[in-house]
Amino acid sequence: xxxxxxxxxxxxxxxxxxxxxxxxxxxxxxxxxxxxxxxxxxxxxxxxxxxxxxxxxxxxxxxxxxxxxxxxxxxxxxxxxxxxxxxxxxxxxxxxxxxxxxxxxxxxxxxxxxxxxxxxxxxxxxxxxxxxxxxxxxxxxxxxxxxxxxxxxxxxxxxxxxxxxxxxxxxxxxxxxxxxxxxxxxxxxxxxxxxxxxxxxxxxxxxxxxxxxxxxxxxxxxxxxxxxxxxxxxxxxxxxxxxxxxxxxxxxxxxxxxxxxxxxxxxxxxxxxxxxxxxxxxxxxxxxxxxxxxxxxxxxxxxxxxxxxxxxxxxxxxxxxxxxxxxxxxxxxxxxxxxxxxxxxxxxxxxxxxxxxxxxxxxxxxxxxxxxxxxxxxxxxxxxxxxxxxxxxxxxxxxxxxxxxxxxxxxxxxxxxxxxxxxx
Numbered sequence: 001x002x003x004x005x006x007x008x009x010x011x012x013x014x015x016x017x018x019x020x021x022x023x024x025x026x027x028x029x030x031x032x033x034x035x036x037x038x039x040x041x042x043x044x045x046x047x048x049x050x051x052x053x054x055x056x057x058x059x060x061x062x063x064x065x066x067x068x069x070x071x072x073x074x075x076x077x078x079x080x081x082x083x084x085x086x087x088x089x090x091x092x093x094x095x096x097x098x099x100x101x102x103x104x105x106x107x108x109x110x111x112x113x114x115x116x117x118x119x120x121x122x123x124x125x126x127x128x129x130x131x132x133x134x135x136x137x138x139x140x141x142x143x144x145x146x147x148x149x150x151x152x153x154x155x156x157x158x159x160x161x162x163x164x165x166x167x168x169x170x171x172x173x174x175x176x177x178x179x180x181x182x183x184x185x186x187x188x189x190x191x192x193x194x195x196x197x198x199x200x201x202x203x204x205x206x207x208x209x210x211x212x213x214x215x216x217x218x219x220x221x222x223x224x225x226x227x228x229x230x231x232x233x234x235x236x237x238x239x240x241x242x243x244x245x246x247x248x249x250x251x252x253x254x255x256x257x258x259x260x261x262x263x264x265x266x267x268x269x270x271x272x273x274x275x276x277x278x279x280x281x282x283x284x285x286x287x288x289x290x291x292x293x294x295x296x297x298x299x300x301x302x303x304x305x306x307x308x309x310x311x312x313x314x315x316x317x318x319x320x321x322x323x324x325x326x327x328x329x330x331x332x333x334x335x336x337x338x339x340x341x342x343x344x345x346x347x348x349x350x351x352x353x354x355x356x357x358x359x360x361x362x363x364x365x366x367x368x369x370x371x372x373x374x375x376x377x378x379x380x381x382x383x384x385x386x387x388x389x390x391x392x393x394x395x396x397x398x399x400x401x402x403x404x405x406x407x408x409x410x411x412x413x414x415x416x417x418x419x420x421x422x423x424x
Contacts, residue, residue, distance in 0.1 A: 012289040015156035020147045020205060025163045027201035028140065031091065032164050034194035036171030038098060040274050041179055041187050042122060044267055045105065047256045049119060053381040056256060062123045063130035070134035072226070078138035083146070084205045086139045091202065093132045095195045097125040102188035141346075146208045150348075154294060157343040162285040165336060168278035176271020228350075235349055238301065238342045241404050245305045248396035257386050263321050276325040280332030281339075288340055297341045299412045302401050304341070307334035309397030316390025 015021050046055050078086060103109065104121050148156040178187045229235055259270035293300040311331035318324040380389035405412075 012155070015148055015152050015159050018148060021144075021156065021159075023201055023204035024140075024144060024147060025159065027087070027198050027205070028160065029163045029167045030194045030201060031094075031198035032167035033171045033174075034098070034191045034198065035094075036168045036274075036278075037175035037187065037191050037194070038101075040172040040175045040270060041184060041191075042101075042126065044176075044179065044256045044259075044270055045184055046119060046122060047260065053254060053257050053386065054379060055119070056254065058123065059126055062126040063133070066127055066130035067133045070131055071137075074134035075138040077135060078142050080210050081139075082207055082210060083139050083143040084202055084207050086135060087143070087202050087205075088199065090132045090136045090139065091195060091199045094129055095192065095199070097128040097132075098188065098191055098195060101125050102185065102192065105184045105188065107183075107185070143205070143208065145350075147205075153348055154292065154344045155289065158285055158289050158340055161336065161339050161343060162282055162289075165278050165282035165285055165332070169275045169282055172274030172278070173271040176267045176269075176274070180267040180271075234298070234345060237298075237404070237408055238345055241301065241305060241400065242338060242342060244400045245308065245397045248309075248393045248400065254381055254386055254390060257381065258324070262319070262386065263324065265321055269321065273324065273328055276328035277332035277335070280329035280334075281336035282332075284333040284336045285340065288337070293337050293341055294344060296413060297345065298408065301338050301341045302405050302412075304334045304337035305401040305404075306398055308338070309394045309401065312394030312397060313391050314394075316387050316394060 011017075016025075042059055043056050046059060047053070101122060104113070104118055109118070144156060144160060145153075174190070175187055178190060229239070255270055255273050259265050259267070259273060263269060265273075293304075308331055311327050311334060315324055315327035315331060318327055380392060383389075384392070
């Protein structure tokens, strides 16, 4: 029996005590591992073939266009569908796209097919993965709410984000090392293996009935999700802030240029540079299982975005490989704080029957802002050279945070519970 007057400490492993949530984390980890490996390899390989920084930006654009275009419909389908079956279809599609990229990047294919054909095919497969992602994000967001009690949403969001970041550490580093030592064919073989493991993890999830049965037209259903987000000031503000900050701070897309031309550390160094940001993120997220940033979320969110922009500027100006790793580590740490705050706000403030559609709106704001930001970085690098482009992006991120602060001073002192009470 608990002693009176003793406050029970929160259990940092509470969400992990649910077996289905552990299977969910396994699915997310292995898929993200493969996805991050593929992202770093596609960028480096295309830059190796073209020597054009704009080509790196086009990779992000090819994924963002379908992901944004299909996002609302993907959210509608996720709300009215059984989530496990939908995820099986999504992962199968990604597996087939990756298999095609494995085939077209082999040495034998390079001997017979010119680069002018190989690069467009890679863009096309990235486009296909973008379509799959339009369904993946709302499906996983909705599924997590079905396997974890509401009181554990903050804890599950932290572990979910930590799993993603851990995979983002290992994926780029592993991809860069395998590509550097064994070549692109071996790298894609490992990518396919991890996608297959993620597929297996899905079978350990239970089928969950749809949380929403549409009784109106698809247009009205989609409009309801958009209206809900735009009426919720906290949710809309967080999405908008992240959209513009990541749009201007998408300088990570230019890492292959830094690795190849400025720091001259090759694909192996590129893997460690990509992993440095994720290392900062996962270490910070693990710390946040005990020290939550949700006491004053809006204040902490603006501080994190400002730190993110400052780290981007420092990384752009650095000429030393180890200093660059440090600044990328800091960039990941600050970014992780905003991820936790944002995802917790979304989980707590979204009704169960609208999770897919709200997640779809979030994907349009945030999920594709990385890819659009990558295009912006590639374009500005083409116009004003790489280092000025990165410094410009970081400066604009800080400016966005400053403008947001001036517009939302009333939210600075509010706790998450107070903000939640205002929305209800």
